[in-house]
Structures are given as C-alpha cells and as structure tokens.
Amino acid sequence: MASQYCTFRLGGHLFGVPVETVQEVLREQTLTKVPLASREVRGLINLRGQIVITVDLRERMGLPPREAHEEMTNVVVRTSGDTVTSLLVDRIGDVLEPDLDRFEAPPDTVPGRVRELVTHVCKLDRELMLVLDTDKAVDVDAAA
Amino acid sequence: MEGMEEIVQEFLVESHENLDQLDQDLLALERDPTSRDLLSSIFRTLHTIKGTSGFLALHTLERVAHAGENLLSKLRDGEMTLTPTMATVLLEMVDAVRTLLGHIEQDQNEGDEEYTELTEKLHALLEGREIPSSATAAAPVAASADVEAAASEAVAAQLEASQQVVDAVQAGADASVQVAAATAGAAVEQVIVAAAVAVEDAVTGATVAAAAPAAAVAPSTPAVTPPPAAPTEMQATPTDAAPDPQAAAKAAASAQTAAAAAAKPAGAEKAPVRSVADSSIRVDVDLLDSLMNLVGELVLSRNQLVQRAAASQDQELQRSMHRLSLVASELQEGVMKTRMQPIENVWSKIPRVVRDLANSLGRQIRVEMEGKETELDKTILEAIKDPLTHLVRNSCDHGIEMPDERVAKGKPAEGVLLMRAFHEGGQVNIEIIDDGAGINPSKVKDKAVEKGLITREQADAMSDRDAGHLIFKPGFSTAAAVTNVSGRGVGMDVVKTNIEKIGGVIDVASEYGKGTITRIKIPLTLAIIPALLVRGAENMFAIPQVNLLELVRLDREQAAERLETIQGTPVYRLRGQLLPLVDLREHIGEPKADSETTFIAVLRADQRQFGLVVDDIEDTEEIVVKPLGRQLRGMDLYAGATLMGDGRVALILDTNSLAAHAGMVNDSGEAAKRAAEAAIATRSDSTSLLVVKLSNGRRVALPLACVERLEEFPMTRVETVGANQVVQYRGVILPLLRLADDYGSYDALNEAEASLQVVVCQHKGQLFGFVVAQVLDIVEDELAVRTHLDTGGNLGSAVVNEHVTELLNIDATLEGMMPPELTAYSGATEHAGAFA
Numbered sequence: 005m006a007s008q009y010c011t012f013r014l015g016g017h018l019f020g021v022p023v024e025t026v027q028e029v030l031r032e033q034t035l036t037k038v039p040l041a042s043r044e045v046r047g048l049i050n051l052r053g054q055i056v057i058t059v060d061l062r063e064r065m066g067l068p069p070r071e072a073h074e075e076m077t078n079v080v081v082r083t084s085g086d087t088v089t090s091l092l093v094d095r096i097g098d099v100l101e102p103d104l105d106r107f108e109a110p111p112d113t114v115p116g117r118v119r120e121l122v123t124h125v126c127k128l129d130r131e132l133m134l135v136l137d138t139d140k141a142v143d144v145d146a147a148a
Numbered sequence: 149m150e151g152m153e154e155i156v157q158e159f160l161v162e163s164h165e166n167l168d169q170l171d172q173d174l175l176a177l178e179r180d181p182t183s184r185d186l187l188s189s190i191f192r193t194l195h196t197i198k199g200t201s202g203f204l205a206l207h208t209l210e211r212v213a214h215a216g217e218n219l220l221s222k223l224r225d226g227e228m229t230l231t232p233t234m235a236t237v238l239l240e241m242v243d244a245v246r247t248l249l250g251h252i253e254q255d256q257n258e259g260d261e262e263y264t265e266l267t268e269k270l271h272a273l274l275e276g277r278e279i280p281s282s283a284t285a286a287a288p289v290a291a292s293a294d295v296e297a298a299a300s301e302a303v304a305a306q307l308e309a310s311q312q313v314v315d316a317v318q319a320g321a322d323a324s325v326q327v328a329a330a331t332a333g334a335a336v337e338q339v340i341v342a343a344a345v346a347v348e349d350a351v352t353g354a355t356v357a358a359a360a361p362a363a364a365v366a367p368s369t370p371a372v373t374p375p376p377a378a379p380t381e382m383q384a385t386p387t388d389a390a391p392d393p394q395a396a397a398k399a400a401a402s403a404q405t406a407a408a409a410a411a412k413p414a415g416a417e418k419a420p421v422r423s424v425a426d427s428s429i430r431v432d433v434d435l436l437d438s439l440m441n442l443v444g445e446l447v448l449s450r451n452q453l454v455q456r457a458a459a460s461q462d463q464e465l466q467r468s469m470h471r472l473s474l475v476a477s478e479l480q481e482g483v484m485k486t487r488m489q490p491i492e493n494v495w496s497k498i499p500r501v502v503r504d505l506a507n508s509l510g511r512q513i514r515v516e517m518e519g520k521e522t523e524l525d526k527t528i529l530e531a532i533k534d535p536l537t538h539l540v541r542n543s544c545d546h547g548i549e550m551p552d553e554r555v556a557k558g559k560p561a562e563g564v565l566l567m568r569a570f571h572e573g574g575q576v577n578i579e580i581i582d583d584g585a586g587i588n589p590s591k592v593k594d595k596a597v598e599k600g601l602i603t604r605e606q607a608d609a610m611s612d613r614d615a616g617h618l619i620f621k622p623g624f625s626t627a628a629a630v631t632n633v634s635g636r637g638v639g640m641d642v643v644k645t646n647i648e649k650i651g652g653v654i655d656v657a658s659e660y661g662k663g664t665i666t667r668i669k670i671p672l673t674l675a676i677i678p679a680l681l682v683r684g685a686e687n688m689f690a691i692p693q694v695n696l697l698e699l700v701r702l703d704r705e706q707a708a709e710r711l712e713t714i715q716g717t718p719v720y721r722l723r724g725q726l727l728p729l730v731d732l733r734e735h736i737g738e739p740k741a742d743s744e745t746t747f748i749a750v751l752r753a754d755q756r757q758f759g760l761v762v763d764d765i766e767d768t769e770e771i772v773v774k775p776l777g778r779q780l781r782g783m784d785l786y787a788g789a790t791l792m793g794d795g796r797v798a799l800i801l802d803t804n805s806l807a808a809h810a811g812m813v814n815d816s817g818e819a820a821k822r823a824a825e826a827a828i829a830t831r832s833d834s835t836s837l838l839v840v841k842l843s844n845g846r847r848v849a850l851p852l853a854c855v856e857r858l859e860e861f862p863m864t865r866v867e868t869v870g871a872n873q874v875v876q877y878r879g880v881i882l883p884l885l886r887l888a889d890d891y892g893s894y895d896a897l898n899e900a901e902a903s904l905q906v907v908v909c910q911h912k913g914q915l916f917g918f919v920v921a922q923v924l925d926i927v928e929d930e931l932a933v934r935t936h937l938d939t940g941g942n943l944g945s946a947v948v949n950e951h952v953t954e955l956l957n958i959d960a961t962l963e964g965m966m967p968p969e970l971t972a973y974s975g976a977t978e979h980a981g982a983f984a
Contacts, residue, residue: 023734036797038152040785048789048797053445055789057777083929087778146780 007104009126009132011097012079014069018097020126020133027088030078030094033058044144046092051080058090059144066117070094074137081138089142100133102126110134150206159200160253161428166193167249172240173237175752180936181230191220197245208258211246215270216241222274222698237269258431268376292599370415378838433526435484443476443483444585444772450476450790459898491569491578492520494705502565507545512551512562519569524576528670530577535643540565540579542640547664557582557661571672575694578668587613587658599624616656620644648804651677651694668693677773679790681766681798682749684732685741688798689762690771690790691749695803697757700748720748720759723926724836729759730810735785751950760806773800785809799814837927838922840907847924847953849946854958856908856915858923863904875906875917884910885961886919911958 009020032129035047035058047056058078062070070076078090107124114122118134121141126133177186198213216238222228244263251259273518334636450473457469499515506513524532534928548554548563555561593607596618602610610618618624622641647654671677671694677688680699700722702710710721711729718729727750733740741763748759771790780786787802836852863873864885873884884906906917945954 018756026415034796036778036789036799037683038783038786038799039738041780041783045779050791050795052443053448053791055774055776055780055791059779085778089779133573142779144249145782 006109007101008132009100009133009135011100011104012059012077012093013095013097014065014093015070018128018133019061019136020100021079021136021138023099025081025083025138027080027082029067030080031089033078041095042144046093047077048097049090049144051088054088056080056090057142057144058092060092061141062092062094064117064141065116067112071126079144082133083139083142091138091141100128102128102133107135127144156204156252159204160249163197163245163249165201166197167242169193169247169633171239174239177230178232178235184224187220187224187227189223194976203408206252206258208262208275209245209465211253211267212241212244212248212263212442215267215274219270219274227804228276229861234273237266237273241270264906290777308566324710343946355709358547370670379814383727408700410889414944427896431486436483439483439730440487441772444791446476447480448772449796451495452795487525488523489526489529490520490523491524491529491576492517494529494536495567495569498567501537501540502544510550511544513548514562516564516566518566518569518932522569522571523578523672525672528576528672530649531646532652532668534672535646535668536580537645538640541585543580543582543664543666547582549585549641549984573670575669578670580666580668581663583663586660586662586664587616587619588660592616596621596624610661613657616658619656620654635759642839649693653694657919659823676758677771678768679771680768681792681801682732682748682760683766684736684760684762685738687736688792688796689732689767690769690798691751691760691803692787692800695751699751699754700750700759701765711746716952718761722750722759727759728810729761730806733761733763735806735809736904751806753803755805758807758810760803771798771800837953837955838907839924839927840918841922843921845921847951848920848956849953850907850909850925850928850956852920854909854911856910859906859908859917861906866904877908877915877917879913882915883904884917884919909958911962 008023008109010022010023010026011018011020013019030051031050033049035049036043037047044059046060046063047060049056056057063067076092076094077096078098079096080088080090082088106127110119110122110125112119120136122134123137124135126135154217170190171184173190173193177183179191180186194213194217194294197218198210200823201213219228219238223234242267247260247261251257288800316372396673454469454473457466460466465825469736478919495517498517502513502515505511506607545567548565549557549559551561554563564583566579568577568579568581570577592615593602593610596602596615597604597607601618601621601624607615619640620643624640647668650670652668655667655669656664657667658664678693680693680696681689682689700720712719712721717730720727720729727748729748733741743763747762748766749762749765750757750759771792773788773790775785776786776789784805785802787800789797789799792798837849838852838855839847839849841847859877861877866873869881871885873886874881875884876882884904905920905923907920907923908915908917923927945952947953
C-alpha cells in the first residue's frame with residue numbers, strides 16, 4: 005500500500021493514484037487523433053519527443069462524456085514495462101497521505117467497469133477516494 | 149597492405165582490451181586456482197591472440213602466446229594446478245605480449261626481443277620442471293648489461309652527427325622496453341636511470357639539431373649541418389642563388405617538426421602518444437539510440453525556432469539561429485555516422501560460407517565483392533545479415549551448377565558470385581549476382597501448381613518475370629531434394645518478410661541458363677526516412693517515400709472524366725491501365741467530401757499498385773520514426789508515428805495493410821487475382837506506346853515497356869565519341885540516337901542552341917537515348933488500322949490518335965545505328981513481337 009496519493013477529479017468522483025506512478029501533470033495538449041482506434045484512445049501527444057497515447061478515463065470507466073467546453077488535464081503515468089501513458093482527467097487535486105486503516109476493498113455494488121479498475125476505496129473525512137489501478141487503466145486494446 | 153593495416157589496428161584494439169581482462173583474470177585465478185570459468189576465459193583470450201597473430205605473421209607474438217596457451221590448456225584440463233610461480237610466469241607472458249603489441253603499434257614490427265627465456269620457462273613449467281633459479285637471476289643482469297650498452301651507445305651516438313639522433317632515440321626506446329621485460333629490483337632501477345639519461349640526451353640532441361637550421365636563417369647563408377630529417381627542403385635552400393629567407397624559415401620549421409617527431413619515441417615511455425586502444429571506445433548502442441532521439445528532438449526544436457526567427461526583424465537573433473542551425477545539422481550527421489558501419493562487416497563472413505558450401509557441394513565458386521565500404525545503419529546491418537547469407541547459400545545451391553555441367557554449357561568451370569552494394573537516392577542497393585543456371589520459369593510454375601499455390605490457368609497466364617517472384621511464396625522450393633543447405637521451402641518468403649520488415653524491397657531477375665540477380669533496396673537508416681505528408685480530413689499522415697510511385701492531381705473536370713466506377717469501386721485510368729482507388733477518408737472513418745481537386749498518391753503495396761485519394765498533399769519531409777505505444781500495436785494501419793516541424797504528431801500509414809483493408813491483398817485468391825492482373829498488365833503493356841514527334845515532323849511510336857525516362861539535356865552536355873554523340877547520364881555513357889537521321893534528314897542547326905529532348909530507353913540491359921523533337925502522348929491502342937509500308941527500321945504504320953504513326957522496331961533500329969560491338973545486344977526480336 006502506497007502512502008502518498010495524487011488525486012484528481014473525474015465525473016464527480018475523487019480518484020487517487022500512488023504518487024510514484026505519476027511522471028508529470030500537463031495542461032491540455034495538442035492531440036493527434038488516431039482514426040479507427042477505440043473511443044478510449046483520445047489521441048497522441050508529443051511529450052518532449054516521445055509519442056504518448058492519451059486514454060480518456062471517462063470513456064475507460066464508462067462515465068458520461070464531458071461537455072465540449074469542459075477543460076481536461078493530462079496525468080502522465082508510468083506503468084509496468086516502463087510504458088508511459090497519459091490519462092485524461094477533469095481536474096487535478098492535492099497529494100494526500102491518508103492513514104492505512106482508512107482503506108477498504110470496493111463494495112460489490114459498484115458498477116463493473118469501475119470496480120475493475122479500482123483496487124481500494126479510501127474513506128476520507130468528507131468523501132471517498134477511489135484508488136485507481138493504473139496498470140489496468142492504461143491497458144486499452146486500441147484496435148477494438 | 150592497406151587492408152592489412154586495418155586488420156592490425158583492429159587486432160590491437162581488441163588485444164589491448166583482452167589483455168586488461170587477462171591481467172584481472174589471472175589475479176583472480178591466483179586466489180581461486182581451480183576456477184574452470186576463469187581458466188577457460190583466459191585460455192580463450194590467449195587463444196584468440198595467438199590465432200590472429202599467426203594469421204598476421206607476427207611470429208614472436210605467436211610463439212609466446214602459444215607457449216602460454218600450452219600451459220593454460222594443461223591447467224584447464226586439470227592436469228596441473230596453478231602455483232604462484234606459474235602465475236608469475238603467466239603474468240610475465242602477458243607483459244611480454246603487451247610489449248610486443250606496443251612495438252607493433254609504434255614500429256609496425258615486433259622488435260628484436262625473442263623472449264626465448266620466457267618461452268623456456270613456460271616450457272619448463274609445462275614439463276613440470278622447476279625453473280632454475282640461476283636463470284631468473286641471470287636475466288636482469290643480462291638485461292641490464294644489454295641496456296647499459298645500449299644507453300652508452302646512445303650517449304655516444306648523440307655526440308655524432310644528427311643522423312644518429314634517431315638511432316639513439318631508437319636505442320633508448322629499446323632499452324626502456326627491455327626494462328619492462330626484466331624483473332629484478334635494484335639492477336632495474338639503475339637501468340632506468342641509464343635509459344632515462346639516454347633518452348634525455350637523445351631529446352637534447354634532437355633539439356640541437358632542430359635549432360641549427362633555425363639559426364641558419366638569420367644570416368641567410370646556407371645551413372651549416374642540414375639534418376637528414378628535412379633533407380629536401382634544406383638542400384634546396386643552399387642551391388638558390390639568393391636564398392629566400394621565408395623558404396629557409398619554412399624549412400627550419402619543418403626540420404624542427406621532423407626532429408620533434410623523431411624525438412617522440414624517446415618520450416613514449418614517459419608520456420605515451422595516444423595509442424590505438426585509447427583512440428576508440430566501445431559505446432552501448434542504446435546510448436547511441438537515445439542520443440539519436442535527442443538529436444531528432446533538437447532538430448525539431450530548431451525547425452520551430454527557425455520559423456520564429458525568420459518572422460522576426462532581429463538580425464542578431466537570425467545570425468545566432470543560423471549558427472545553431474548549422475551546428476544542429478552537423479551534430480545530427482555526426483550522430484548518424486556513429487551508427488553507420490560498412491557492409492563489409494556482414495560480408496566478411498560470406499567468402500567462408502561460400503567456400504564451405506562449394507566444398508560440400510562439389511562446386512567451384514569464386515566470390516567477388518564491389519562496394520564493400522558502403523555504409524549502413526547498424527540495426528539494418530544486423531537485420532540483413534541472415535537474409536543475405538540465405539540468398540548467398542541459395543545462389544550456391546540452386547544457382548551455380550556443377551563444374552562439368554558448366555563446362556558442357558560453355559561456361560567456365562568456376563562460377564562467379566558477385567556481391568555489389570551502392571548508394572542510390574538515399575537508399576542502399578545490394579545485388580547478389582550469380583552466373584549460374586537461373587530460374588526456369590516453367591519449372592517454377594509447375595512446382596507452384598503442384599504445391600497448390602496457383603492454378604494451372606494462372607500459371608499459363610503468368611509472365612516469366614512473375615514466375616520468378618513465385619519463389620518468394622511461402623512453402624515454395626524447387627530443389628528436387630532437400631539438402632542441408634536449402635530446399636526446405638522456408639527460405640525465400642522469410643527473406644522477403646525480413647527485408648520488408650525493415651522497409652526494404654527485394655526483387656529477383658533471372659535469365660534461364662545465364663544466371664540470377666537478386667536486388668535488395670533498403671533504407672540507409674531506420675530512424676530517419678523520407679516521407680510524403682498527406683491530409684485526410686483533419687489528420688496528417690506520413691507515407692514512406694519507398695511506397696510512393698507518383699502523384700496525380702485532377703481538377704473537377706478531369707476527375708469527372710477520368711474517374712470511373714466498377715460496381716461502386718472507383719478506378720482511375722493511369723496511362724491506360726486501371727488503377728484501383730482507395731479513399732483515405734473512407735478508411736479512417738470520415739465522411740466523404742467533395743472538393744475542387746482530387747489528389748491521388750499512387751502507392752505500391754507488395755507487388756500491387758493502387759491510388760490513395762487524399763484531401764491534400766503537403767510536402768515531403770525527413771521524418772524520425774517513433775514506435776507507437778503498446779496499446780496501438782494491434783492497429784496494423786499505422787506503421788508508427790512521427791513528429792512534424794511544428795511539434796505535432798503524425799501517424800505513418802502502412803501501405804500494405806491499407807491495401808489489405810481495401811480488400812486488395814488479403815486472401816488466398818489474391819495470388820490468382822494478382823497473377824491474372826499481372827498477365828493482363830503485361831499484355832496491355834505491350835501495346836502501350838509512347839508517341840513522339842521527330843524533327844522532320846514525322847510521328848513515331850515506341851513501346852512504353854522499354855522506355856525508362858524522358859529527359860532533357862542541354863546541347864552543352866553532349867559529347868562526341870567517334871561518330872556517336874553521347875551524354876554522361878547517371879554514371880553511364882548514354883549513346884544518343886537520332887531517329888530523324890534514320891528516318892530522313894534532320895536540320896542540325898535547329899538543335900544547335902536548344903536543349904535535346906531525349907527518350908531514355910533500356911533494351912537488353914543497354915541504355916540509349918532517342919533524340920526526338922517532342923514527346924506527344926502515351927497511348928493505348930488497338931492498332932487496328934495499319935499498313936506495312938516499311939520505311940526501314942520500323943514495323944509498319946498504324947493510325948494512332950487519328951494520325952498515321954510509324955511503329956518503331958527497336959531491334960532493327962539499333963542494329964542499324966549502334967556501333968558493331970554493341971549490335972550483340974540486339975538480335976532477338978523481343979519488342980518486335982509487341983506489334984505482331
């Protein structure tokens with residue numbers, strides 16, 4: 005269990021990922037669309053010469069799509085096999101360091117697509133933080 | 149000896165590295181005398197040195213290494229265990245090897261030391277004898293006596309004329325070398341002092357000698373003692389009636405340099421010149437890759453900056469930009485170069501492969517190589533290693549016949565396998581040419597039918613050239629029996645796949661009974677490729693230039709006229725042939741759009757051509773290929789991605805899968821379809837005509853199949869050879885033939901100042917140019933209306949585009965026009981048949 009979490013907002017929920025997995029956070033980037041790719045892949049960005057795939061987390065989680073005027077933030081995560089992927093979220097939040105006893109497995113009633121990607125739920129004082137499994141979140145089959 | 153020197157250099161670099169390892173291993177071995185790993189490693193290292201030195205005829209080195217190796221082999225096999233004495237002697241041997249290598253590096257010879265004592269000691273240990281202690285004691289004494297003699301000789305020499313300076317220096321160097329070989333303490337110290345004195349004196353001598361001519365300059369009198377180091381310059385000065393002080397100064401300067409150079413070996417022991425081992429280092433390829441990436445980035449950033457700077461008025465900024473630009477370009481070139489290696493690195497293994505094969509197959513094969521120095525990116529070099537070897541084996545096994553068979557055919561018993569490599573248009577061409585049996589088209593067809601790769605009908609309709617391509621089919625092999633060399637039918641298709649994987653093209657051309665030429669075209673580097681940028685809706689795509697054949701632009705009117713559909717499938721008539729069209733928009737899931745102009749990029753996928761309809765054609769650009777992320781690997785439509793000048797990402801289209809998506813090359817019926825279409829293509833080709841107008845106004849048509857290019861040459865480029873006019877064209881001499889001459893008269897004055905319109909044709913491997921007044925059109929005609937009014941070189945006349953046009957018989961024309969030695973090229977009536 006990691007101790008520090010980088011949090012972000014997505015469709016009204018608060019999500020958290022271990023800080024060590026986050027490489028950087030970027031404002032909206034110029035996206036190059038990948039025609040024929042599945043909807044989860046929003047496109048490609050140029051990250052200092054490296055071409056990085058951007059996955060729309062809303063789409064990935066089956067959340068309602070965001071409005072055209074809503075802003076987006078890229079959370080660039082480094083996952084197993086040194087893969088760098090950018091996750092498209094609504095807004096970036098604080099880095100939190102919740103106590104370990106606040107974590108719990110996600111309840112079974114949570115919709116399947118979310119539960120698949122959430123490893124734990126952390127009970128914060130005022131709300132819940134969903135801990136995202138980044139390895140699974142970036143594992144998108146684009147050719148779908 | 150040029151080549152030899154390079155080998156020696158490589159040997160030196162390698163050996164220096166190995167020796168350091170050897171030292172460490174021996175020390176480790178002393179602590180762990182039974183370690184088989186260490187013993188094997190030491191043995192291998194020494195064995196390599198011995199083997200190479202034997203090959204390079206460095207006999208002393210070989211002898212020393214051999215003696216050491218013998219002892220080591222006993223140790224390795226467990227027949228003896230390492231004792232401290234043995235370790236000492238082995239280390240001594242390593243030192244001896246190092247000294248010898250030093251000699252080879254500096255003097256190009258092994259020096260005078262024979263190392264008999266060392267080898268004697270090694271032999272003694274080998275036979276289990278104790279080393280006589282007297283020998284150990286005697287060695288340094290002898291050595292010191294030796295050195296002292298040398299040193300005193302050196303001192304004496306220094307006092308004589310400057311000629312001896314060099315000798316003294318030599319002696320000094322020798323003395324110090326011997327010091328290294330000796331082992332005892334006190335005596336050595338003394339010797340070192342003596343040697344140092346000798347060296348110092350030698351250096352002084354050299355300086356004095358160098359100073360002499362310098363002093364001679366001032367009074368402008370002939371030099372007193374011209375040192376032999378600069379004899380030519382110095383002798384020139386005194387013979388001059390009025391010596392030029394400048395020349396004298398120059399001579400003095402060069403004398404000084406020469407003297408300094410002569411003195412250098414003396415100082416070598418204390419401050420060595422940069423040796424071979426220090427002048428090159430091994431670098432991790434990954435590091436080079438990341439450097440390459442960074443440089444790519446730098447170039448992109450520079451491009452952005454250049455755009456900005458161009459818009460600004462700041463002169464200073466523009467100058468700085470210009471400098472940055474230059475540096476970045478040079479840096480890019482330099483980094484690219486670090487990854488380049490001569491193709492020889494791969495080829496060097498070939499002669500051995502061929503020799504072994506020839507022996508086991510009972511054939512006589514000579515390997516010839518051209519363009520060994522052609523450089524290629526390391527990654528590509530690695531990638532073509534196996535395909536090349538396979539092709540060579542194929543040529544030996546299937547191509548070149550048994551000696552008696554060859555003699556019976558009137559060929560020399562010894563077959564020739566020629567390997568050629570050269571750069572052309574940013575690509576590397578590699579050709580493997582054998583003068584063997586060639587590919588028998590009917591045999592290949594029969595085999596393909598038998599294996600169920602094609603049907604009999606397809607086979608019958610197939611041209612010989614296409615039949616040759618059948619060997620690239622998976623599961624194909626014509627060898628009657630499977631040999632251990634080839635014939636398992638896994639070869640050629642794998643070769644093709646591997647070549648295509650690195651963006652290359654492979655082609656085979658064969659003349660039955662004469663031989664086979666396999667041509668491979670590969671990009672210079674995988675990292676940076678030229679590409680065409682096209683737009684489909686909002687998306688930019690890059691298409692590798694290798695896949696691009698031509699571009700067609702149609703305005704609305706032309707499009708309406710020349711774009712047709714077959715059952716809803718759009719086609720375009722490209723010079724009379726139907727070109728299937730693929731709409732990019734459709735394949736990237738965008739709605740169709742109506743535009744003023746239609747852009748078609750004619751692409752090649754596999755052996756097929758198709759036209760890709762795009763919204764716009766931007767530009768060609770050198771692009772840096774970047775891999776796509778893991779998640780996009782499954783999408784075969786894209787071969788990768790790249791960054792454009794403005795920092796945006798563009799996807800690279802994979803033309804093969806684009807064609808497959810369009811349903812062109814995917815199923816098993818594809819071969820049939822392609823064969824049939826190819827057959828049609830060949831037939832229609834034969835009636836495609838290039839219509840030209842001659843200077844006397846007559847119209848002549850020649851088969852398009854033999855036309856290579858249309859060129860325009862200024863008259864100034866035309867040269868005369870004998871009675872013929874020629875131009876230098878792409879590295880060959882292109883004879884110019886004036887059709888008007890043969891078909892009547894032409895007015896030389898008309899052409900005197902203008903440029904020449906030339907149709908470059910290839911016929912039976914020979915290039916030649918027809919001088920015409922104007923190229924009119926390319927037509928596809930039934931040639932129904934024709935006469936046989938023969939005007940000499942032609943095949944009669946026909947009505948083409950409502951004009952009577954003479955049909956040119958190339959063979960007959962060439963026969964009449966070519967000088968006798970070239971008429972051998974004509975004879976058969978290949979193209980004449982086109983009109984029959």
